Amino acid sequence: MGYPAESVELYERGTAALDGGRGEEARELFRRAYDAGHPGGAHQLGWGALAREEDDRALEWFRRAAEMGYAASAFEVGWAMDQKGDLAEAERWYRQAAEGGHVGGMLNLGSILEKKDGTAEAMDLYRRAWERGEDKAAFNLGRLFDDGGKGDLDAAATWYGRAAERGNAVAAFNLGFVREDQGDLDGREAAWRRAADLGHPKAAYAVGTVRDRAGDEDAAAAWFRRAVREHGSEAAARKLGDIYMHRGDARRARYWSRFPSGLDDYSxxxxxxxxxxxxxxxxxxxxxxxxxxxxxxxxxxxxxxxxxxxxxxxxxxxxxxxxxxxxxxxxxxxxxxxxxxxxxxxxxxxxxxxxxxxxxxxxxxxxxxxxxxxxxxxxxxxxxxxxxxxxxxxxxxxxxxxxxxxxxxxxxxDDPSLPAARFDRLAAPRLLTTASQVFPNDHRNVVQGFLAHYGFRIRMSADAIDGVSPDGDRVTVAFTEDGLIEAMTVGREEDA
Structure with a gap:
């Protein structure tokens, strides 16, 4: 729709002022643009009122723009009516928005029509929204064709698949159930893997369950860990606890069981x-x-x-x-x-x-x-x-x-102007003692890692670790039968 040249110029100046952070100037220009015949000015004034939490004022501006045929504003009026429970008015404004090409209007009008048993018209609206690139429209079509597993499963799979290709995680997850209903178990798992990659909160757990039932415990554990890490799944945490307890790994079982509610130890x-x-x-x-x-x-x-x-x-x-x-x-x-x-x-x-x-x-x-x-x-x-x-x-x-x-x-x-932390013979005993207190479960790992960090040539036996650095420093650490540090000496190799 063409608007008066003056109104277009005012609207564009208002947009530039808004982008530049000049709010008062933008509001004045949008008001003048509306007065000159551009409904977009009223629409922008409506958004400004919403930002100031002036909902009634915002609705007034949106209604003015909608009455001039502005589809985006018609959607906002429809939404406001929808929230108030006035579905007849919501339907009227959503229809105007949809007829103006507004995708949100098509989706929301379709939703209202579904509840009124207007499925055929709703599906037509969803197809139009899909043609404009809306993945939710394809999801809705998949859902309607699916009909809880009782409908046209091939069509449902097609539309869920299209939505999933555009990143719709719920569509990918639902596609898994359609594949299951079709007897395609490999397709089910592939769909759920895709849903997990798209961020669906239940998909990783679903894949883990499939792998667990197939006897692939390692893969199941990996998927359950992902479900816990990414979505805090308590069900997956319980599964992991069972898996690790079955393996005799009580520490890992406790760690993953505690993960959703609050860690009390490191992995x-x-x-x-x-x-x-x-x-x-x-x-x-x-x-x-x-x-x-x-x-x-x-x-x-x-x-x-x-x-x-x-x-x-x-x-x-x-x-x-x-x-x-x-x-x-x-x-x-x-x-x-x-x-x-x-x-x-x-x-x-x-x-x-x-x-x-x-x-x-x-x-x-x-x-x-x-x-x-x-x-x-x-x-x-x-x-x-x-x-x-x-x-x-x-x-x-x-x-x-x-x-x-x-x-x-x-x-x-990581500033090159700062001094580097070079091996220090005097500090080494304190550093190793402190580190073994912070990580008390494996003293040998602490000592070996420290010596390796400074390039020591390391020799290990059942009761000791001995290392010599490229500069001739020597560190020897003795351990108890339980693997705890018992004694250490730090000096020069020539003094040994």
Whole structure:
């Protein structure tokens, strides 16, 4: 529809002002555009009123635009009437929106018509919406053809499949049931795998159940772990508990059983990884703390990857994540909806996440972790952040309070101007003792990882680990029968 040239110019100027953050100017221009004959001006004024929570005023502006034939506003009026329970008025406005080519109007009008036994017209509307690229329309068509497994299953599969191809997770999940009804069990599993990849909350559990019934316990466990990690599935957590108890692995059984309600320990996989790097990580933190004002005021620039503490600026910064004291949870920065996963200070986390995927370390691939079961949840987050950050190399981790002290943000620093944490004979016994207290389940792993980090040539026996560095430093650690550190000596190889 063509609008008066003056109104179009005013509307475009209003849009530019809005995009530029000049709200008052935009409102005046949109009002003038409406007065000059452009209904889009009224539509934009309606959105502005909604943003100010002036719902009645917003509806008034939308109605004015709708009465001028503006389809998007007709949809908004229909929606308002729908919410008020006035389905006759909602249908009238949705129909106007649909006739104007508004996809939402087509979908919502179709929904109303279904309830009135107007299925044929509803399906026509859904087809029109599909032609305009709306995956929900294909899903609705699949649902109507499916009819709870009693309808045209071939047509249902076609439409669910089309919706799934456009990323509709529910359609992919429902397609699995259609394939099951058709006797295509391989197709069922393929559909549910697709649904899991699209984020359906029940799909990974469904695949795990299929694999479990097929006797493929390893694959079942992997899918159940995914269901727990990604969606907190309590049913999958119980399944994992049963699987690991059957295998005699009580520690893993407890870990996964506790996962949805609040962890009280790290996974075996995380302890193996982080324990090996723990002593070196503590050393890096010691060196960093000598360079950074731990109580200084903090500023950061995520685009420039800088962190300024007490007036000193550090470069090569990665935002690891945040800890909330409100619910004792850890949130990786890549899972924070307010941050771009590919942003300069977040993108390096791919290294951590990819390592976690390769080695099946749940703490490194789960976006949000409930740490409320730990005796000190914040310290658990600190330990996890420092352990994970070892994969990025660099200098270590610094945290600062956010949200009025209700949480903390954690930053990894990799600034070449800072001193490196080189092997220190005097510090080694303390570092190994402290690290073995943090990760007490495998002292040998702590010692071996520390020596390997500094390039030691390592010899192991049943009761000792002995290592010699390229510079001639020697570390010998003796263990009890239970694998605990019993004694250690640190010196020069020539003194041995």
């Amino acid at each position: 075996t996989e995380f302890e193996l990884f982080a324990g090996a790097g723990s002593a070196a990580a503590i050393h890096r933190q010691d060196v960093l703390y000598k360079e950074i004002d731990t109580d200084g005021y903090v500023e950061f620039d995520l685009d420039a990857r800088t962190l300024t503490v007490g007036g000193r600026t550090f470069r090569g910064v990665t935002l690891l994540g945040s800890f909330s004291r409100l619910d004792d949870s850890w949130l990786w920065a890549w899972a924070n909806g307010n941050l771009a996963p590919d942003g300069p200070a977040v993108a390096p986390l791919r290294t951590i996440r990819e390592y976690g995927e390769r080695h099946d370390v749940p703490e490194l691939v789960t976006g949000r972790l409930d740490l409320s079961g730990f005796p000190d949840p914040r310290q658990a987050a600190v330990t996890m952040a420092i352990g994970a950050a070892a994969l990025l190399g660099g200098n270590g981790v610094h945290s600062c309070a956010v949200n009025d002290g209700k949480g903390s943000s954690f930053f990894h620093i």
